[in-house]
Amino acid sequence: MISLFDITLRLNGFPIKEAKAELQKIVNLSEQEYVLFLEKKKKEIVDFHLENNPFYSQLAGNSTAKSWEELPILNKQNLQKPLEERLSKGYSKKTVYLNKTSGSSGTPFVFAKDKYSHALTWASNIMRFGWFGIDFNHSYQARFYGIPMDFIGYQKERFKDFLSGRFRFPVFDLSDAILEKFLKKFRTKKFDYINGYTSSIVLFAKYLEKKNIVLKDICPTLKACFVTSEMLFESDKKLLEKQFGIPIINEYGASELDLIAFENPKGEWQVNAETLFVEILDENNNPVPHGTEGKIVITSLFNKANPFIRYEIGDIGILDEKSTPQKPILKKLIGRTNDVAVLPSGKKSPGLTFYYVTKSIIEDDGNVKEFIIKQTKLDTFEIEYISENELVSEQIQKIKEAIDLYLEPNLIFTFTRKTVLARTNRGKLKQFKSYL
Known part of the structure; x- marks a missing residue:
């Protein structure tokens, strides 16, 4: 050859x-x-x-x-x-x-x-x-x-x-x-x-x-x-x-x-x-x-x-x-460096922290395929995910408890189930993004 x-x-x-x-x-x-x-x-x-x-x-x-x-x-x-x-x-x-x-x-x-x-x-x-x-x-x-x-x-x-x-x-x-x-x-x-x-x-x-x-x-x-x-x-x-x-x-x-x-x-x-x-x-x-x-x-x-x-x-x-x-x-x-979340208490946390927290809980049963996290306000985060079945309230509760523990209490999270997640024009998945 x-x-x-x-x-x-x-x-x-x-x-x-x-x-x-x-x-x-x-x-x-x-x-x-x-x-x-x-x-x-x-x-x-x-x-x-x-x-x-x-x-x-x-x-x-x-x-x-x-x-x-x-x-x-x-x-x-x-x-x-x-x-x-x-x-x-x-x-x-x-x-x-x-x-x-x-x-x-x-x-x-x-x-x-x-x-x-x-x-x-x-x-x-x-x-x-x-x-x-x-x-x-x-x-x-x-x-x-x-x-x-x-x-x-x-x-x-x-x-x-x-x-x-x-x-x-x-x-x-x-x-x-x-x-x-x-x-x-x-x-x-x-x-x-x-x-x-x-x-x-x-x-x-x-x-x-x-x-x-x-x-x-x-x-x-x-x-x-x-x-x-x-x-x-x-x-x-x-x-x-x-x-x-x-x-x-x-x-x-x-x-x-x-x-x-x-x-x-x-x-x-x-x-x-x-x-x-x-x-x-x-x-x-x-x-x-x-x-x-x-x-x-x-x-x-x-x-x-x-x-x-x-x-x-x-x-x-x-x-x-x-x-x-x-x-x-x-x-x-x-x-x-640009994937860092700034929290209401002034604490800075790499976006990956959330990812680890949610990942550890979500992944247990293989239901959730992929997810991304967006910070929209100082205390507000949106999690978009793709899954076989919608997340149930117990799962969401568990995620919230883990976030209180790893990050800080009183953060607001919304969960949106999607059929497809936005990737960059090259096909990369941006795991965490802060819009602050």
Whole structure:
């Protein structure tokens, strides 16, 4: 079988062979060599953008002598201006890889990567998937993702899927009738792995559970399942392992950067230290000790087309105490900074807290398939859910008691049963949203 994937990258001007060789070199560095490599790359990328990127040099106040800690923290708002104003000298829209962020943080923007740094992104993906016996040139992917709904966009995406050795399961409608069609495909096609949005893959697993089917039994070629873009809860991971019969691997990435962290075969969430530099900072932008939560700030070490230097991605996380510069381990991803509920008492609670509370109670009998929580006022929350049967007053009472306990008393909750929940235009399910 020819290496269609690598060939497609090369034809599009992405030097994948060189990128794979460079990545291999970085991986083989000793601990001491790596520390020197990191300092060198940080200095190189800052100097390059101060010199060749007017947008960045203006933001950084033109000084080349700045220490790392004095460099500005870049946020998504900074980047919401026309791309032409942010491109480095020597790059144009025609000579770079262009894309836009998903907007799941509520702040979408267009970004560019130079072709070499994008090739490195692919080399890094190829290496990490390779840890689990997946080869992009030969492995067949079952892809749970959104898809453009306009005719040309739809056909283009399907053609890209064909070239990339994947079959797409669009996630906008996940009714039982559609999930039954998904199941049929697994009976007839020899998929090697599953990749896609957590929430839709979890729904598929719940459907399998109801039908008492283990996916590996009907599709024996399956080796692994990679979930991305949304939180994977421990209980969901257990469900996936049980219904799929294969390893479930958690990845965390951002389209404008790279894969940020990827579960390694030891079950650790290993941070990508080859193409990125990840910092965890407090409110005042000072680094916090390992084991302490803070905002995740990321530097892309190779992207010359667009500066992503000390870029605040909008997530909160914790690096493990056993992290080293060469092998940082993400202990916990707590969620997005904009998904925090402010309560009447002044207490702040990550939106995920509600999710955990309601999830633990709702999930007992498998009646509720999915739900989202919206904060409409300081003390008022709406829970929209999809279920076989309407929630009964005892269940609602139990949820209220748990919320009193975990959050605070006297909050007002309304429950609305829906046939379908709103997803983003990419097909992501936004679990908690504050409208304050």
